[in-house]
Amino acid sequence: MAMSQTHELDLHTAEKFARIALSHVELEYPHKPGFVFGSRDDVRSPRETHPVFFGSYDWHSCVHGYWMLARLLNRFADLPAAPEIRELxxxxxxxxxIAREVALFERPESRGFERPYGWGWLLKLAAELEVMEERRFADILRPLSRLVAGGFQEFLPLASYPVRVGTHFNTAFAIRLAADYGTAINDQTLVDLLRATAVRWYGEDRDCPAWGEPSGDDFLSSALTEAECMRRLLPIEAFAGWFSRFLPRLAERRPATLFSPASVSDRSDGKIAHLDGLNLSRAWCFRSLAVALAVNDPRHTVLQAAANRHLAASLPHVAGDYMGEHWLASFAVLALEA
Structure with missing residues (x-):
């Protein structure tokens, strides 16, 4: 996929991404189920189980496919795909x-369904719908978004420890996305809980070695996602001090493992294809973190250059094989919009 050297989201690229999502958010198969069957009665087709989010291979990918479509619709008034998105x-x-989606979450067996990754993306979608011209879609989603927000409020006080892996269970990524929802609906109680949780989990972290990155299944950087979570939730002065302690040698491009884009050997393998997502999500974090620094801070240039290298490595591979195509464009939009 051709992109400008500045790696910005333009109308041409937005249209390509929109067409990718429109091609799969209603594609029922292949499908990977993600919930516990309570009885034989729960064995149903994806469309019967998830009346909205049945496409895109799995529930959470379908949710962030809808988020991306809403984001592109909000971002580009002249998007050619806009009528099809609205019709969808x-x-x-x-x-x-949505009532049937809520019913699935309310089953006793669904307590941990899509926690925390899908929860974060559902609230990210809700936040985007809040600023759409058609506000009624946010109203329609609200029973589910309120239920998921309530799930965070019940779960986070019980979660003694964060999860620092580079996959769906990463807690920093989920609460980072949830913060956008809390801000969008002016739910200060939720935002305060997310901030307090981030400080409790990550506030004392120092000199991050990033020693486990990347692993062969990562699509998130544990180190950079944590930093982006703290950037989003801390006051700027508090974040500046924390960030300097967390990655004290960033200006020297250390830890070095963070600055080398991951190599993807087989994009038809769903796990190995995660590594394209790692490159894109790292780019999102690099660019977002750079914004928090003064332009004359040497780390600003280091972060921007690292973002460009990671974007160049994986933007050309957003489409091509369904193992990546069903989700990568959403991460590309995160990075390009950072």
């Missing part, structure tokens, strides 16, 4: 369908 939302985002 009219068809799928209905009160009855």
């Amino acid at each position: 939302f009219e068809r799928r985002l209905t009160s009855d369908a």
